[in-house]
Amino acid sequence: MAAIATLKDLYETLSPGLPGAGAAGLDRLRADGYARFLADGIPTPKVEGWKYTNLRDLAGVSLAPAQPAANTDIDLPSVAPGETHRLVFVDGRFNAALSAVGTLPQGVTLDSLRGLIEASPAYAAEVLDRFPAPKSDTGLRVGPNPGRGQALGLVGLNGAFLAEGAVLTVGEGVKLAQPVEFVFIATATDGAWHPRLLIDVAAGGEVTVAEHHVARGGGATFANIVSGVRVGEGAILRHAKFQEEAETALHLASVTATVAASATYETFVLTTGGRLARTDVQVRLEGSGAQTRVSGTYGVDGSRHADFTSLIDHVAANCTSREVVKGVIDGRGRAVFQGKIIVRPDAQKTDGHQLNRALLLSDTAEIDAKPELEIYADDVKCSHGATAGELDEEALFYLRARGIPADTARALLIAAFLDEVAEEIGDERLRGHAMARIQERIGRLTGITVDTDATVLGE
Template sequence: MNAVAGAAGFSHRFEGLRSRLPGAKLPWLDALRGEAAESFGAQGFPTRRVEAWKYTDLNPLGHVSFDEPLTLLDGGVTLPPAIAPRVVFVDGRFREDLSDHPGARSLARHLPELEGRLGVLAQPAREPMAGLNTMLFEDGLLLEIGEGVDGGVMELLSYATACERPQAFHPRHLIRLAPGASLTLIETATGAARARYLHNPVYEIEVAEGARLTHGRLQQEAREAWHLSTVYARVAAGGVYDNFTLNAGGKLARNEIHTALTGARAQCHMNGAQLLVDGQHADTTTALDHAAPDCSSRQTYKTVLSGKSRGVFQGKILVRQAAQKTDGYQMNQALLLSPDAEIDSKPQLEIYADDVKCSHGATVGELDADQLFYLRARGIPESEAKAMLVEAFLQEAVESVAEETLRGALARAVDGWWRAEAAA
């Protein structure tokens, strides 16, 4: 089955649902959806012949018939404990009855106000999964933090229920911080243990002058789920976008992050960890555009792989000619706990400015046998000794998170992953 044929089911579904999707009567939105559908229909799912998807195969998606959950689920669901005041989406739809954050708003209810704002950053013609999202999104988070306001900590929880047939949902999240505003957004993506679904979110994030967004992402989807997310962030002068992504769930996951530093002295931190067990595939792909002078960026990604798992890291830093005094750093490191595990790493630098300081690196290795022997010789059980070494390996990435609530949530997730792996 080729890429276009595999995507035909989504294209046919779009034509059938087009008049029922939120905002269907808005000419500008209908045109946006139509252009995305035309592009996605022509391209289909990206194949491994596409350079950006060389290491991640979406062909299995083309063999699954997904339902679109257009009917809002009523009734209770069992959610994980809250990390902070939160906004909840169940099967891609906003659940006001489960949300307790005062700033929580449903995107679907405010679409008439979003002409000229929604779809500005996303590139559906360039990124096919963003095109699929644009075609079929039903809801999402609309979040605006006013000028100079400290928005505190918010949790964005996406929960998937178990249905008889596989389902697909494509939330569209629109987030804007006004000048001088700040916010910590902790996103958790998870689902019922036996749920089989595709979660395909797109984020359009605007960080205005002097604003700061700390964006923590805990991907802990059900083991039979596909998680394909695309983040677009634009950072103005003096603004900071601080992203940490933990990839630990799902059968196949890809987190794609596109960040543009468009004003002088803007900063971006994109750090993360991938924790993979037998049968999992996770892909982190970043694209960082230094478009203004005196900007800095830091990227540190760590991957731990056990069993027959596969990890991917692709990171590109583009430094435009105007971006003098750029300071960019990128490091990707992988720890293989099994001879059957595999990691693909592709760091890239594309520099057109003269006065810059940029570096990147990648390492792959196993647990140090001498260190493991040292710990075992002091009476530490093998599983605990391995846990200590894995924790030490991940420490650099997690310690980069300054916000206490987020750092604690990440530490618990890492500990829970290792305990589950040790017990398996």
């Protein structure tokens, strides 16, 4: 990380030029963020939640706003090309020309944060305040030892430069047919962005959201994303994030979601890009009968690093959570899985399951897995499992004995291993895109493109 002094200069130089500067609400939010960053700093391995992911690489990273490359033809990823409401950001900056919001049903708003602030700073601040604030992992601990370190420096940093992002609100009982997409395109050679993504689905609403982070020529960029999610009573939000940035990029994201009674929050995270990528998902099940499905998959090789950290907080009774994270590690790649389930004293009849499996393709690949259950209620069903292993030699021989070359056999088995995660995704458009991206990544990892059932059956 650039020295704090440099950051201070940057903050003082950039602040007056940010949209809504001078409006009380936004000034306060940014000052709070900056203060939080100064207080907590960049998390170090001494902080419990950052033991396995070291951010020392941030030292060399430019925190200045990224400068987009000359606008060439940019092909946009999509889970349903031409049939989504999309906001596009190039190097973190909202790009109206590439965006296509289309016609939204009554009761739905979809705005860039910058646009919202420019229209009304006061209203924008009000919206920003409405969302749950991320809490440090240690801060959420219920037990007697709250722990020492804080880890909200990155969230503070995001707040200090608050300007870009997206706000989606879905009104009561409104069901959006088309998915909403937030598309982040990296074209710059370096530089940073700090978007804030806010999704609010009111009672009975239903929406599918796809978030893409891709490189179109981008290099050692740094994305520092903070998302706030509210799922109202009986509402359904299906959310998928596809993180596929350049192999030199840094990607740090935290998602904080609250789920009301009988509501469902599904979230899937694909991590295949970046030299270091971390997604930290915190879900609070606040009302009786709330459900969440958290799933993720990663593929790392070279000396790249992927981190999936989650905290599922069962606050209310009768809630269900299911988490499945599987990934493939090759070369000197390293992956981290941290998954905590908290069952609070009132959360009786909790049903919480967690599974983490890693496939190690080399002797130097590494996985650090830390599943944790903290249970304070007595009538609950909770389980967790973590495995790390190699490809099944017997299966490999069986495939080869039928004439399938060894590298194709490996690719088939890797695809089979990861396909199970894609099956966790409820929305078929998200699932289809996830499967295609997983296949593509396996293709690059192994040099082999394997047939999928869809292509074999011609379906």
